[in-house]
Amino acid sequence: MSNCTVPGCPRTAPDGVHACPLHADELRAWLAELPRQAHLLAEFVEPAGRPRTARLGGTGRAHAPVPVDLRVLTLLGPGHPQPPSDDPDAGGTVPIRALLDGWAGRLAYDYPAVHRDPYGTAHTQPCEAYRATGGPTITGRCTWLTAYLPYALTRPWIGDLHQQLGDLLARIYDFTHATPHTHHKTAPCPTCDVFALVAVDGRWEITCQACGHRLEPDAYDQHAAHYLRTIQEPA
Numbered sequence: 001m002s003n004c005t006v007p008g009c010p011r012t013a014p015d016g017v018h019a020c021p022l023h024a025d026e027l028r029a030w031l032a033e034l035p036r037q038a039h040l041l042a043e044f045v046e047p048a049g050r051p052r053t054a055r056l057g058g059t060g061r062a063h064a065p066v067p068v069d070l071r072v073l074t075l076l077g078p079g080h081p082q083p084p085s086d087d088p089d090a091g092g093t094v095p096i097r098a099l100l101d102g103w104a105g106r107l108a109y110d111y112p113a114v115h116r117d118p119y120g121t122a123h124t125q126p127c128e129a130y131r132a133t134g135g136p137t138i139t140g141r142c143t144w145l146t147a148y149l150p151y152a153l154t155r156p157w158i159g160d161l162h163q164q165l166g167d168l169l170a171r172i173y174d175f176t177h178a179t180p181h182t183h184h185k186t187a188p189c190p191t192c193d194v195f196a197l198v199a200v201d202g203r204w205e206i207t208c209q210a211c212g213h214r215l216e217p218d219a220y221d222q223h224a225a226h227y228l229r230t231i232q233e234p235a
């Protein structure tokens with residue numbers, strides 16, 4: 001058992017990996033969400049004069065074109081892969097694809113690919129598969145990283161990846177305002193008894209918005225089943 005490498009996380013990680021189950025799950029959810037967010041973000045750089053930017057009725061003239069935000073262009077641009085943890089305080093916006101390329105490259109470099117030559121001798125070398133599969137698209141990269149996530153979790157840099165992906169998504173949400181949905185649960189909080197338990201897309205745990213109590217989905221299911229039995233019992 002070692003500590004979860006996500007900064008500030010108090011939990012321990014299971015044997016052989018460097019992230020707690022909650023943060024591993026969050027990474028998986030972020031990689032699934034990123035392509036959709038990038039797609040939403042792309043709408044912000046489409047040419048001005050689209051119907052939704054025009055004033056309907058009224059004076060009959062369109063709004064001035066919405067100025068293109070250079071930060072959005074940068075996020076969607078090609079850029080250059082940055083080695084993980086390289087100058088994290090540079091303050092610049094790292095393009096989505098560059099960040100994913102950098103981490104895919106890092107993972108592929110660490111991943112031991114074993115192949116046998118015609119004489120049957122095994123050679124271990126960094127995995128180069130990421131260059132061929134998935135392509136350089138954001139979706140392709142996310143799919144590839146998800147496939148290799150079980151291995152990535154065994155690397156001590158997984159906390160850095162978590163932090164950079166989290167920062168990236170937060171930056172994108174600033175533009176798209178498409179934050180993950182909150183789902184209210186039917187059973188009350190087992191600690192404070194208030195009906196304030198919520199599940200948030202991409203988060204593993206269920207949290208109480210009243211008292212901050214957290215519980216795992218399994219624990220909630222048991223609690224909810226018990227609660228249901230209690231209210232169904234004849235008085």
Ligand SMILES: [Zn+2]
Pocket residue numbers: 004005006009010011019020021022023
């Ligand atoms: Zn953690």
Ligand SMILES: [Zn+2]
Pocket residue numbers: 189190191192193194196208209210211212213
């Ligand atoms: Zn509570």
